[in-house]
Amino acid sequence: MTSEQIDLAPSRRKGAAGEVVLEVSNLDVTFPSGDGPVRAVRGVDYTLHRGEVLGIVGESGSGKSVTSMAVMRLLPTTAKVTGEVRFDGRNLLELSESEMTRVRGSKIAMIFQDPMTSLNPVYTVGAQIAEAVRAHHDVSKAAALDRAVQLLDKVRIPNARDRASSFPHELSGGMRQRVVIAIAMANDPDVIIADEPTTALDVTVQAQILDALKAAQQETGAAMVLITHDLGVIAGQADRVMVMYAGKPVEIGTAEDVFYTPRMPYSLGLLGSLPRMDRPSERLTPIPGSPPSVVNMPPGCPFGPRCPKHTEVCDETEPELRATTSATHLAACHHAEALVGAEAEDVFDTEVADHDALAQLAEETP
Amino acid sequence: MPETLVKSPDREFTVEERSQAQLVFRRFLQHRAAVVSLCVFVVLILLAYVGGWLWKYDAGQYTPDNSVPPSWDHPFGTDSAGRDQFAQVLRGTRISLQVSVSVAILATLVGTLWGSVAGYFGGWVDTLMMRISDLVLTLPLIAVAAMLAHNFGGSWYLIALVIAALYWAYVSRVARGVVLSLREKEFVEAAKALGASDTRIILRHLVPNALGSILVNLTILVALAILLETSLSYLGFGVTPPDTSLGLLVSEAQTALTTRPWLFYFPGLFIIIIALTINFIGDGLRDAFDPQQTKVRQ
Amino acid sequence: MLAFAVRRILYSIPVLIVASFIIFALGSASADPLAPLREKNPPAPQNVIDAETIRLHLDQPLLQRYFSWLGGIFTGDFGPSVVSTANIGADLGDRFLVTIRLIALAMVIALILAVVIGVLTAVKQYSKFDYTATFLGFLFLAMPAFWFAILLKQAGIEFNGLVGTQAIYTIGQASVPPPQGTGAYIADIIGHMILPTISLALISYAAWSRFTRASMLEVMNSDYVRLARAKGLTRRTVMVKHGLRTALIPLTTVTALDIASIIGGAVVTENVFQWKGMGDYLVNSIRMNDVYATASWLLIAATVVIAFNLIADLLYGVLDPRIRYA
Numbered sequence: 001m002t003s004e005q006i007d008l009a010p011s012r013r014k015g016a017a018g019e020v021v022l023e024v025s026n027l028d029v030t031f032p033s034g035d036g037p038v039r040a041v042r043g044v045d046y047t048l049h050r051g052e053v054l055g056i057v058g059e060s061g062s063g064k065s066v067t068s069m070a071v072m073r074l075l076p077t078t079a080k081v082t083g084e085v086r087f088d089g090r091n092l093l094e095l096s097e098s099e100m101t102r103v104r105g106s107k108i109a110m111i112f113q114d115p116m117t118s119l120n121p122v123y124t125v126g127a128q129i130a131e132a133v134r135a136h137h138d139v140s141k142a143a144a145l146d147r148a149v150q151l152l153d154k155v156r157i158p159n160a161r162d163r164a165s166s167f168p169h170e171l172s173g174g175m176r177q178r179v180v181i182a183i184a185m186a187n188d189p190d191v192i193i194a195d196e197p198t199t200a201l202d203v204t205v206q207a208q209i210l211d212a213l214k215a216a217q218q219e220t221g222a223a224m225v226l227i228t229h230d231l232g233v234i235a236g237q238a239d240r241v242m243v244m245y246a247g248k249p250v251e252i253g254t255a256e257d258v259f260y261t262p263r264m265p266y267s268l269g270l271l272g273s274l275p276r277m278d279r280p281s282e283r284l285t286p287i288p289g290s291p292p293s294v295v296n297m298p299p300g301c302p303f304g305p306r307c308p309k310h311t312e313v314c315d316e317t318e319p320e321l322r323a324t325t326s327a328t329h330l331a332a333c334h335h336a337e338a339l340v341g342a343e344a345e346d347v348f349d350t351e352v353a354d355h356d357a358l359a360q361l362a363e364e365t366p
Numbered sequence: 367m368p369e370t371l372v373k374s375p376d377r378e379f380t381v382e383e384r385s386q387a388q389l390v391f392r393r394f395l396q397h398r399a400a401v402v403s404l405c406v407f408v409v410l411i412l413l414a415y416v417g418g419w420l421w422k423y424d425a426g427q428y429t430p431d432n433s434v435p436p437s438w439d440h441p442f443g444t445d446s447a448g449r450d451q452f453a454q455v456l457r458g459t460r461i462s463l464q465v466s467v468s469v470a471i472l473a474t475l476v477g478t479l480w481g482s483v484a485g486y487f488g489g490w491v492d493t494l495m496m497r498i499s500d501l502v503l504t505l506p507l508i509a510v511a512a513m514l515a516h517n518f519g520g521s522w523y524l525i526a527l528v529i530a531a532l533y534w535a536y537v538s539r540v541a542r543g544v545v546l547s548l549r550e551k552e553f554v555e556a557a558k559a560l561g562a563s564d565t566r567i568i569l570r571h572l573v574p575n576a577l578g579s580i581l582v583n584l585t586i587l588v589a590l591a592i593l594l595e596t597s598l599s600y601l602g603f604g605v606t607p608p609d610t611s612l613g614l615l616v617s618e619a620q621t622a623l624t625t626r627p628w629l630f631y632f633p634g635l636f637i638i639i640i641a642l643t644i645n646f647i648g649d650g651l652r653d654a655f656d657p658q659q660t661k662v663r664q
Numbered sequence: 665m666l667a668f669a670v671r672r673i674l675y676s677i678p679v680l681i682v683a684s685f686i687i688f689a690l691g692s693a694s695a696d697p698l699a700p701l702r703e704k705n706p707p708a709p710q711n712v713i714d715a716e717t718i719r720l721h722l723d724q725p726l727l728q729r730y731f732s733w734l735g736g737i738f739t740g741d742f743g744p745s746v747v748s749t750a751n752i753g754a755d756l757g758d759r760f761l762v763t764i765r766l767i768a769l770a771m772v773i774a775l776i777l778a779v780v781i782g783v784l785t786a787v788k789q790y791s792k793f794d795y796t797a798t799f800l801g802f803l804f805l806a807m808p809a810f811w812f813a814i815l816l817k818q819a820g821i822e823f824n825g826l827v828g829t830q831a832i833y834t835i836g837q838a839s840v841p842p843p844q845g846t847g848a849y850i851a852d853i854i855g856h857m858i859l860p861t862i863s864l865a866l867i868s869y870a871a872w873s874r875f876t877r878a879s880m881l882e883v884m885n886s887d888y889v890r891l892a893r894a895k896g897l898t899r900r901t902v903m904v905k906h907g908l909r910t911a912l913i914p915l916t917t918v919t920a921l922d923i924a925s926i927i928g929g930a931v932v933t934e935n936v937f938q939w940k941g942m943g944d945y946l947v948n949s950i951r952m953n954d955v956y957a958t959a960s961w962l963l964i965a966a967t968v969v970i971a972f973n974l975i976a977d978l979l980y981g982v983l984d985p986r987i988r989y990a
Contacts, residue, residue, distance in 0.1 A: 105896030117887035120906050121986050132895040167985045501683055504969045508928035516950045517694045596808040597932050620814050634811045641806035
């Protein structure tokens with residue numbers, strides 16, 4: 001072993017499992033816009049424990065991606081971020097830019113949605129992985145490239161040595177996402193944030209990428225935040241699940257809690273719109289309407305207008321997260337108790353088609 | 367259970383829906399430099415066409431005041447023959463605007479037609495037509511324009527014709543690019559799949575979407591044409607007396623820079639104001655039609 | 665890559681030939697080389713006009729004239745000038761060297777300025793610096809080239825008056841006769857080049873810096889720059905290695921496309937500073953209806969433009985691995 005060899009084994013195991021590694025509290029993100037401030041994230045709290053996978057679910061615009069970009073401090077400077085992101089005893093939001101640079105990639109790594117655009121088209125994939133290694137390790141280019149080849153091998157890219165000298169456009173989407181995963185693994189991080197890692201990929205490739213992610217997480221021993229709009233992706237992967245709606249967490253609990261005893265109509269609705277192999281005869285139950293605009297939000301529960309359980313109290317006060325089935329299963333709904341034993345089809349109408357839209361379409365078509 | 371579903375769309379969407387034209391207009395108003403430029407440009411047009419007519423001196427009129435510096439009587443001074451420079455500049459502005467706007471409209475019409483036909487048909491038609499455009503673009507415009515204008519030019523509309531005969535090639539490239547990219551767009555394919563006719567696709571989908579680029583390009587052409595006309599006049603191949611243009615006024619005044627600087631500065635200033643405001647208006651239009659270009663990713 | 669280069673060069677040849685025909689036909693159709701003789705007062709005698717007609721091949725049909733002109737070029741003969749003692753090829757050769765040094769230096773300066781200002785304004789988007797630079801850029805875009813050049817010339821004259829010696833030359837491309845000694849000669853050339861170079865450079869700079877800014881902004885908002893930041897690279901590294909490296913690729917094409925208008929700008933600049941370069945030659949040739957001279961000038965300009973585009977295409981291939989020369 002030369003002095004330049006990079007320690008590959010996850011030897012410096014990062015404390016005991018169960019220990020809190022990342023703690024987000026009271027996170028608020030506001031963007032200025034022509035129509036007034038956009039409150040993209042409104043008071044997000046979560047803790048991430050060593051070795052666990054936290055799934056964050058929500059529709060587009062629910063603030064789930066903005067939350068993680070805020071944790072990485074990669075939002076444009078126009079964004080106003082308040083709250084606290086505790087990592088390793090420090091509040092990341094208070095670090096200087098150069099201190100934060102040392103955290104990014106080495107302690108917290110990130111995987112983005114679109115592998116087609118995530119890699120720089122003018123550099124080889126090997127160089128782009130090696131660059132991540134050299135950002136945090138003082139090693140020669142050759143040693144970093146060796147490490148890159150090892151990483152490519154770990155994410156199961158065949159002929160890793162040859163592939164390292166390929167340019168991104170020469171690889172398929174799935175292969176590119178593996179490269180991005182390899183970049184995330186490069187410095188043996190404590191936390192990996194995967195933002196919709198499978199959304200842009202073919203269904204057939206999605207499972208492979210999820211496997212690669214799992215392998216990466218086990219290899220590095222990192223905790224993972226898995227962001228997606230697809231409950232199916234979460235199902236086999238996450239230990240705990242956080243459901244977000246209109247910039248706020250509306251339900252948090254173990255995967256079992258959320259999947260089997262949801263206490264928020266929105267979570268129930270999401271589950272209802274997911275096809276299930278174990279009960280093939282069931283009808284899907286779509287959630288009517290669309291998410292609210294986060295500009296000038298009216299008071300009351302943001303899900304109220306779409307909620308079949310909606311009552312007067314929902315228009316007046318926005319429900320806070322509170323304990324339901326257990327102290328660790330929280331939901332933000334005035335009527336959480338009314339959902340005991342309910343199935344999606346009991347609450348949502350199975351045949352809510354958008355009649356207005358269909359009528360308009362029929363009219364416009366010559 | 368659908369009866370219990372309370373629909374209150376006003377609570378769902380607090381941002382009201384706007385039409386494309388309203389959006390474009392609103393975004394244009396947000397571009398302050400463009401709005402100011404538009405006002406200045408309108409004032410300039412009024413000044414040139416109405417002001418010149420109201421002003422006490424005619425452009426060709428010889429007053430008894432020779433070579434006087436700017437004063438209340440002659441805001442831009444007079445030349446050595448006693449002609450009022452303010453009246454001259456207004457007349458030059460009229461001609462320069464006529465030249466550049468004619469060039470912009472002519473070149474846009476020809477170029478858009480040429481480029482869209484090439485882009486729409488594709489294949490060898492496209493190759494042939496674009497090779498011809500490329501050929502025009504390999505020649506320094508001012509050299510060819512000077513050569514043509516020397517023997518055909520002199521009056522403002524001939525100069526406009528000569529310049530337009532070269533600038534259409536630029537427009538054709540832009541128009542072809544727009545048509546090519548629009549042809550690939552999903553909404554055009556969707557309209558086709560729904561059975562919409564070619565006419566409907568062109569009128570409802572292609573034209574409104576290409577309008578932005580065409581308008582922006584039109585403004586760029588106005589600015590380019592006014593500068594090219596100016597350079598041509600300076601080299602002696604542009605508008606010739608008895609016609610006049612801002613370019614001709616400046617080039618006539620270049621030897622007077624030290625003795626009668628007002629003759630040199632005022633027409634030059636007017637050229638800059640026209641080209642500058644037109645460019646800012648174009649910039650505002652671009653932002654208004656294509657907000658994606660300037661939007662910061664969130 | 666080599667095959668692509670060879671094919672690309674071979675492809676340029678027919679383009680150049682078609683361009684040369686259009687140039688020649690346009691020139692011949694738009695000007696009558698004998699007009700000055702006919703309009704002379706008193707008119708030139710008929711036998712002089714007849715002799716000129718034969719000397720200038722005007723008795724031959726257009727196609728024949730064109731082919732003998734084109735054929736002659738390969739032997740260095742660019743056709744007969746209306747000035748019977750002039751040699752178009754030799755004159756153009758001398759003047760080409762004068763003009764090309766102006767254009768080359770102006771382009772280099774414009775590119776450096778454009779990249780530096782373009783990147784700074786993109787990085788400091790919406791800052792005071794950005795607004796100032798953007799406004800100045802717009803101002804240069806709106807300024808007639810010669811108007812600015814004349815002002816510069818005036819400023820140069822006043823500067824010389826201020827320092828009490830001829831530090832900057834405002835007329836001509838070199839002193840006649842040239843000063844003795846290599847050092848003095850070079851200083852003389854530089855002294856003559858300063859003002860024309862500045863005025864030509866600033867005009868191209870404006871458009872290029874706007875382009876660099878837009879290109880840089882697009883790249884800096886791209887997903888791969890976001891990933892590069894997420895890797896833990898410093899802002900500076902991301903900006904140079906990922907931002908600039910990628911943003912500059914399309915600038916090669918833009919620069920090459922602009923070469924025609926830079927040559928046009930040089931024509932005007934040379935006239936203001938009274939350089940005996942290509943620009944001055946063109947203006948005189950057009951005035952004298954010297955068809956062969958004008959056509960030869962345009963052919964050289966077109967060759968330069970085509971060559972630049974060829975180089976840009978090849979460079980693009982080197983800089984951007986996505987371009988495949990299959």
